[in-house]
Amino acid sequence: MRSMVDHMTPDEFRRNGYAVIDWLASYRETIEDHPVFSIVRPGDIAALLPDQAPEDPEPFSALLADLDRVVLPGVTHWQSPHWYAWFPANTSPPSILAELAAAGLGLQGMLWSTSPAVTEIEGRVLDWLVDLMDLPQGWKSTGPGGGVIQMSASDATHTALVVARQRRPTDVNPRDMVVYASNQAHSSIQKGCTIAGIGHCRIIDVDDVFAMDVEHLSRAIEEDLGVGLIPIAVVSAIGTTATTAVDPVADVGAIARRHDLWHHVDAAYAGAAMICEEFRVHQRGLETVDSYTFNPHKWLMVNFDCNVLWVADRRPLIDTMSILPPYLRDAASDTGEVIDYRDWHVPLGRRFRALKLWWVIRSYGAEGLRSFVREHVRLAGVLADRVQADPRFSLFAPHPFGLVCFSHVDGDAATLGVVEALNRSGQVAVVSSAIGGTTFIRVSIGQTYTDEAHVEALWALLDECSPQPAGDSTVV
Numbered sequence: 374m375r376s377m378v379d380h381m382t383p384d385e386f387r388r389n390g391y392a393v394i395d396w397l398a399s400y401r402e403t404i405e406d407h408p409v410f411s412i413v414r415p416g417d418i419a420a421l422l423p424d425q426a427p428e429d430p431e432p433f434s435a436l437l438a439d440l441d442r443v444v445l446p447g448v449t450h451w452q453s454p455h456w457y458a459w460f461p462a463n464t465s466p467p468s469i470l471a472e473l474a475a476a477g478l479g480l481q482g483m484l485w486s487t488s489p490a491v492t493e494i495e496g497r498v499l500d501w502l503v504d505l506m507d508l509p510q511g512w513k514s515t516g517p518g519g520g521v522i523q524m525s526a527s528d529a530t531h532t533a534l535v536v537a538r539q540r541r542p543t544d545v546n547p548r549d550m551v552v553y554a555s556n557q558a559h560s561s562i563q564k565g566c567t568i569a570g571i572g573h574c575r576i577i578d579v580d581d582v583f584a585m586d587v588e589h590l591s592r593a594i595e596e597d598l599g600v601g602l603i604p605i606a607v608v609s610a611i612g613t614t615a616t617t618a619v620d621p622v623a624d625v626g627a628i629a630r631r632h633d634l635w636h637h638v639d640a641a642y643a644g645a646a647m648i649c650e651e652f653r654v655h656q657r658g659l660e661t662v663d664s665y666t667f668n669p670h671k672w673l674m675v676n677f678d679c680n681v682l683w684v685a686d687r688r689p690l691i692d693t694m695s696i697l698p699p700y701l702r703d704a705a706s707d708t709g710e711v712i713d714y715r716d717w718h719v720p721l722g723r724r725f726r727a728l729k730l731w732w733v734i735r736s737y738g739a740e741g742l743r744s745f746v747r748e749h750v751r752l753a754g755v756l757a758d759r760v761q762a763d764p765r766f767s768l769f770a771p772h773p774f775g776l777v778c779f780s781h782v783d784g785d786a787a788t789l790g791v792v793e794a795l796n797r798s799g800q801v802a803v804v805s806s807a808i809g810g811t812t813f814i815r816v817s818i819g820q821t822y823t824d825e826a827h828v829e830a831l832w833a834l835l836d837e838c839s840p841q842p843a844g845d846s847t848v849v
C-alpha cells in the first residue's frame with residue numbers, strides 16, 4: 374500500500390544521500406574557483422524560482438541540480454580558504470556529518486526524558502570544554518553552574534541580561550536599570566537591553582588599545598546611582614568585533630562585585646583560542662564572572678549554529694527561564710536529578726547540536742584543535758609583520774588572535790580603495806571598519822582550510838592593490 378505522500382524508499386534515500394555528499398565533496402575541491410563574494414544583483418536568484426510552489430512532486434535529481442543552477446551563483450563562500458571577512462564561520466567534515474546525523478535522528482532535547490542522550494552528551498562535552506579552556510571548575514554540570522548550547526552569542530547575551538534584570542526586586546522598574554559595556558562592545562548588548570526592556574545601556578570609553586576604561590566605568594556607575602538609576606550588569610569583551618580588543622576582566626569583575634552587578638563575558642570569537650594555554654592571559658579574572666559565552670561556530674570548526682553559554686550559578690538562570698505547564702510535567706524532572714535544558718534558554722524545542730561539537734573534538738583531538746588555532750595566530754603575526762614593515766600601511770590595533778587591522782597611510786579613501794580592489798578581484802573577501810573616524814582593513818585569518826600559501830597569495834594581491842603613498846617618488 375502506498376502512503377499518502379510518496380516518500381523516498383530507504384534505497385532511494387541512500388542513493389540521494391550519497392549524491393549530496395558527492396556534491397559537497399566536489400564543492401570543497403572546487404571552492405577556490407568561485408569569486409569569494411557572490412556577484413549577483415538583488416533579485417537575480419529569486420528570478421530563477423517559479424512564482425508558485427509546484428503542485429506535483431519533482432525528482433530529487435532536479436533538486437540537486439538546482440544547487441548548481443540556482444544556489445551557487447548566490448553563494449558567498451564563507452568556507453573558502455581565501456575568507457578573511459568579519460570572523461570565520463567554519464565548518465569541517467566531522468561537523469557536517471554530525472549535522473546530517475542529528476537531522477536524520479530528528480530528536481527534540483527539550484527535557485532530559487525527550488532524549489536523554491541529547492542532554493547528557495551536551496553536559497559532558499561542555500564539561501570537557503571547561504577543562505580544555507581552563508574555565509572555573511564550578512561551571513561544570515557537576516558544580517553549581519553549568520553550560521548550555523544556544524543558537525548564537527546574541528541569544529546568550531540577551532539571556533544573561535534577562536537573568537540580571539530578574540535578580541532585582543519586582544518593584545524595581547526595568548526602565549531605571551542600567552547595563553554597562555564599552556564603546557567597542559558588540560551590538561548584541563544594546564539589542565539585548567532593548568529586548569529585555571532595560572532602560573539604559575551605558576557606553577563606556579576605551580583606552581588606546583580599545584579596552585574598557587575601568588575608571589570611566591566606576592565613574593559612570595556612581596553618576597547613575599547619584600541620579601537614582603539602578604546598575605544591574607556589566608559586559609566585558611574578550612575579543613571585540615572590530616579589533617579583538619580585550620577588556621580587563623579582573624578589574625571589571627572587582628567593580629561588578631562592589632556594586633552587585635551581573636558580570637557577563639562576551640568571548641564570541643576569541644573564546645576558541647582559550648584551548649591554548651598561551652592565550653589565557655586574556656581571560657584572567659574569570660572567578661568574578663557570572664556568565665561567559667563563546668561561539669564554537671566561529672573558529673572551532675563546528676558549523677553554525679553552536680554557541681555556548683556558561684553560568685557560574687545555574688539557579689538564577691533556571692528561576693528566570695522555567696515555566697511549567699501541565700503538559701511538560703515529567704517524572705524524571707521531578708526527581709531533580711536531571712537537567713532539562715528547556716529551562717536554560719528561550720526556546721522550548723532544541724536540536725542535537727552537541728553531536729557536532731562532540732564529533733569535532735573527537736575527530737581532531739584537543740591537540741589538533743590547538744595547532745589549528747595556533748597556526749592561524751602565527752599566520753596573523755606573519756601578515757602583521759609585513760604590514761608593519763611596508764611604508765604604505767600602518768597597523769591600527771594589536772593583534773592578540775587571528776585578526777590583523779591596518780590602514781593605508783594616505784587615509785580613509787585610500788584604505789577603502791584597497792578593500793574595494795581586493796574584493797573586486799574575486800580572489801579574497803575582506804571588510805573594513807572604522808573607529809574614531811579612522812577607517813581600517815580587517816583581515817581575519819581563521820578559515821578551516823587557510824594555510825601559509827593562502828596568506829602568501831593574499832599578501833601578493835594586497836601588494837598589487839595598494840598604491841605607493843602619495844608624494845612617494847620611489848620608482849618600483
Ligand code: PLP
Nearest residue numbers: 525526527559612613614639641
Ligand atoms: N559578540 C562578538 C564579540 C562578536 O564578534 C559577534 C559576532 O561576530 C557576536 C557577539 C554575535 O555573534 P552571533 O552571531 O553568534 O550572535
